[in-house]
Amino acid sequence: MVNENLVKDVVKEPYKYGFVTDIETEKIAKGLNEEIVRLISQKKEEPKYLLDFRLKAFKKWQKMEEPDWAGLGYKQIDYQDIIYYSAPKQKEKIASLDEVDPKLLETFDKLGIPLTEQKKLTNVAVDAVFDSVSIATTFREELAEHGVIFSSISEAVKNHSNLIEKYLGTVVPASDNYFAALNSAVFSDGSFVYIPKGVTCPMDLSSYFRINSGDSGQFERTLIIAEESSSVSYLEGCTAPMFDTNTLHAAVVELIALDDASIKYSTVQNWYAGDEKGVGGIFNFVTKRGKCLGKRSKISWSQVETGSAITWKYPSCLLLGEESVGEFYSVALTNNLQQADTGTKMIHIGPKTKSTIVSKGISAGNSINSYRGLVKVGAKATGSRNYSQCDSMLIGDQASANTFPYIKSQQPNSEIEHEASTCRISEDQLFYLQSRGIEFEEAISMMVSGFCRDVFNQLPMEFAAEADKLLALKLEGSVG
Amino acid sequence: MQRKMKESDPILEVQNLFASTDNLPILKGVSLTVNPGEIHAIMGRNGCGKSTLSKIIAGHPSYSITSGDIKFSGENINSLEPEERAQSGIFLGFQYPIEIPGVSNLEFLRVSTNARRKFLNKEELDTFDFEELVKEKLELVKMDHAFLSRSVNQGFSGGEKKRNEILQMALLEPKIAILDETDSGLDIDALRIVASGIKKISNAQTGIILITHYQRLLDEIEPNYVHVMADGQIIKTGGSDLALELEKKGYEWTDNFVKET
Numbered sequence: 001m002v003n004e005n006l007v008k009d010v011v012k013e014p015y016k017y018g019f020v021t022d023i024e025t026e027k028i029a030k031g032l033n034e035e036i037v038r039l040i041s042q043k044k045e046e047p048k049y050l051l052d053f054r055l056k057a058f059k060k061w062q063k064m065e066e067p068d069w070a071g072l073g074y075k076q077i078d079y080q081d082i083i084y085y086s087a088p089k090q091k092e093k094i095a096s097l098d099e100v101d102p103k104l105l106e107t108f109d110k111l112g113i114p115l116t117e118q119k120k121l122t123n124v125a126v127d128a129v130f131d132s133v134s135i136a137t138t139f140r141e142e143l144a145e146h147g148v149i150f151s152s153i154s155e156a157v158k159n160h161s162n163l164i165e166k167y168l169g170t171v172v173p174a175s176d177n178y179f180a181a182l183n184s185a186v187f188s189d190g191s192f193v194y195i196p197k198g199v200t201c202p203m204d205l206s207s208y209f210r211i212n213s214g215d216s217g218q219f220e221r222t223l224i225i226a227e228e229s230s231s232v233s234y235l236e237g238c239t240a241p242m243f244d245t246n247t248l249h250a251a252v253v254e255l256i257a258l259d260d261a262s263i264k265y266s267t268v269q270n271w272y273a274g275d276e277k278g279v280g281g282i283f284n285f286v287t288k289r290g291k292c293l294g295k296r297s298k299i300s301w302s303q304v305e306t307g308s309a310i311t312w313k314y315p316s317c318l319l320l321g322e323e324s325v326g327e328f329y330s331v332a333l334t335n336n337l338q339q340a341d342t343g344t345k346m347i348h349i350g351p352k353t354k355s356t357i358v359s360k361g362i363s364a365g366n367s368i369n370s371y372r373g374l375v376k377v378g379a380k381a382t383g384s385r386n387y388s389q390c391d392s393m394l395i396g397d398q399a400s401a402n403t404f405p406y407i408k409s410q411q412p413n414s415e416i417e418h419e420a421s422t423c424r425i426s427e428d429q430l431f432y433l434q435s436r437g438i439e440f441e442e443a444i445s446m447m448v449s450g451f452c453r454d455v456f457n458q459l460p461m462e463f464a465a466e467a468d469k470l471l472a473l474k475l476e477g478s479v480g
Numbered sequence: 481m482q483r484k485m486k487e488s489d490p491i492l493e494v495q496n497l498f499a500s501t502d503n504l505p506i507l508k509g510v511s512l513t514v515n516p517g518e519i520h521a522i523m524g525r526n527g528c529g530k531s532t533l534s535k536i537i538a539g540h541p542s543y544s545i546t547s548g549d550i551k552f553s554g555e556n557i558n559s560l561e562p563e564e565r566a567q568s569g570i571f572l573g574f575q576y577p578i579e580i581p582g583v584s585n586l587e588f589l590r591v592s593t594n595a596r597r598k599f600l601n602k603e604e605l606d607t608f609d610f611e612e613l614v615k616e617k618l619e620l621v622k623m624d625h626a627f628l629s630r631s632v633n634q635g636f637s638g639g640e641k642k643r644n645e646i647l648q649m650a651l652l653e654p655k656i657a658i659l660d661e662t663d664s665g666l667d668i669d670a671l672r673i674v675a676s677g678i679k680k681i682s683n684a685q686t687g688i689i690l691i692t693h694y695q696r697l698l699d700e701i702e703p704n705y706v707h708v709m710a711d712g713q714i715i716k717t718g719g720s721d722l723a724l725e726l727e728k729k730g731y732e733w734t735d736n737f738v739k740e741t
Contacts, residue, residue, distance in 0.1 A: 423581070426578075427541065427542065428578050429578050429579075429580055431538075431540055431541065431562060431578075432574065432577070432578035432580070433580070433588070433592075434539070434561065434562035434563040434566065435538050435539070435540075435562045435563075435565075435566050435572050436563075436566055436588070436592035436595070436648060436652070437563050437566035437567040437592050437595030437596050437599070437652070438563055438588075438591055438592055438595055439563050439595070440561070440563065442591070446580075446583050446587075446588070446591070447580060447582065447583060449582075450580065450581065450582025450583040450584075450631070451581070451582045452582075453582055
């Protein structure tokens with residue numbers, strides 16, 4: 001193809017977030033054993049129930065095997081070669097944001113997430129997580145006025161222990177899967193959100209996860225509880241420096257929605273993806289699940305997955321409450337040698353439950369992009385409905401796309417619809433746009449964002465524009 | 481690109497052009513000069529190289545020039561990208577306009593219009609100003625505003641696709657428009673609309689190349705020159721009466737022509 005040369009000429013935008021912050025950190029020794037688990041718990045001054053939770057999870061994990069059903073190809077992870085706790089050194093108690101190490105503030109500034117009072121984003125409260133710990137949370141007082149709790153999970157363990165003890169591990173049990181068990185044993189920090197009864201959270205909440213250290217894993221844990229008739233929109237962003245080694249990221253996210261509550265959880269995942277030859281990049285093995293416990297409750301996942309060498313992630317909904325609603329909107333883009341295996345599980349348990357799945361996979365370069373999803377309708381879920389749409393777009397002729405939809409129904413009185421399509425950006429389409437004066441790269445990004453429109457429409461406004469830009473950036477130089 | 485040129489200089493000069501795709505020679509020495517204000521018609525059997533010629537002028541990446549030159553406003557454009565050619569004022573009306581799912585027609589038209597305007601050092605139009613402009617042009621091709629909110633050419637009928645091409649041409653105001661069988665598959669009304677659209681952009685400064693099989697478009701728009709192509713060459717050139725003769729006698733009549741140089 002003649003275009004190949006043109007494409008190679010296009011200057012590739014390097015990964016913008018690949019810098020490392022030079023900061024003194026407190027790290028524990030590499031390796032994983034019961035002592036390490038105890039040490040992490042001790043460092044965080046945790047109550048006994050939490051230590052027990054960790055130890056139980058660790059014992060389970062030891063007996064489990066790393067799953068290989070996704071058919072992902074990667075070098076065996078040496079779990080003894082990972083540091084399980086790494087934190088930037090700073091003063092014990094921080095009274096205000098002004099006491100946070102300027103280097104950390106600068107780091108988040110560079111990432112476009114200013115934290116200080118003067119500069120912080122106006123309509124979004126941010127919890128900034130750096131390696132293993134949360135370093136700052138903005139707008140806490142303002143939120144507290146509404147009874148909303150937004151803090152790091154470590155603080156929540158100290159201040160709202162009853163809620164943690166009641167809900168932690170109730171959506172994703174420690175023994176759920178290999179990576180969830182690992183996370184349950186060693187999780188370091190993450191975000192905690194509690195929205196009281198009847199409250200509509202006055203602003204979007206956001207966590208920004210930053211991996212800085214090359215040899216430590218990141219194991220964050222997020223727990224969001226929406227009480228009756230409350231609602232919240234939560235955003236999550238992730239970046240990491242460019243290292244030529246692989247860093248393990250194994251997070252667990254649990255959402256709980258009670259009667260008439262709604263949680264919207266949006267992710268823009270831009271972990272370092274490795275270079276063109278597939279060297280380096282984050283291994284992203286994440287368990288995200290929401291429980292629609294209450295009647296007419298709603299949990300909506302939207303995700304834009306562009307980073308990581310490997311993505312293994314299935315944000316799911318357990319639809320227990322009558323007439324509860326689960327949604328999953330996903331754009332997953334892979335380039336070079338990235339592998340993504342992502343999708344969702346919609347488990348219909350209660351009657352008249354409803355779920356919608358819209359998945360858009362874009363694969364470029366030599367990447368592999370798979371949708372894997374399960375729609376399960378239980379015996380009691382009468383009158384339940386699911387609609388799934390899984391579209392794949394191929395760019396170039398070396399990329400591959402797969403769709404693995406699993407459907408299990410024990411309820412004859414339910415409706416399940418599945419649509420799937422695969423398309424390729426053709427040379428003729430590109431030429432058509434170019435022959436109207438539209439630059440090659442812009443032509444591709446127009447087609448890609450057109451393809452993703454249904455999902456972008458679900459993202460919070462600021463996020464949608466960012467996602468659009470991010471995709472364009474990721475695709476630069478991807479067409480041969 | 482320098483754009484200092486005299487009014488009377490040719491807009492397009494194709495000079496002894498040889499081109500191939502997948503090592504298969506398609507054009508075997510085509511020469512053609514289009515001066516400002518001229519309308520040229522190119523006729524010939526399917527597969528004679530008419531469409532290839534138009535695509536090569538527009539810069540389609542599947543074809544490569546093996547020898548010869550294409551000059552636009554006096555400058556060699558052999559190595560320009562398709563978008564650069566379009567921005568500088570070359571327009572190709574597609575025989576089969578391409579469907580682009582998910583991309584709104586309005587956005588597409590606006591981005592492409594602005595790309596051309598940028599080249600011309602004109603102010604780029606925001607969505608509101610563009611709405612105004614496009615409304616006016618829609619009337620020209622008698623298209624409903626609803627076309628704008630649909631995806632580019634997706635689900636358009638044959639006639640709608642062709643009118644969308646003319647709409648694009650009207651917005652881009654090219655210096656030369658090459659219309660590849662824009663008339664084929666059109667009913668009489670649509671043909672009139674397309675023809676009047678072409679006439680509107682045709683003026684003393686622009687050049688037009690009509691690639692067609694049928695006299696009926698040429699009844700509406702009288703060409704200054706008619707060229708007959710066969711096997712990758714222009715084998716005969718004449719005035720508008722050549723088309724009439726061709727219509728009467730069929731392409732078989734041209735089989736015995738040798739290349740006129």
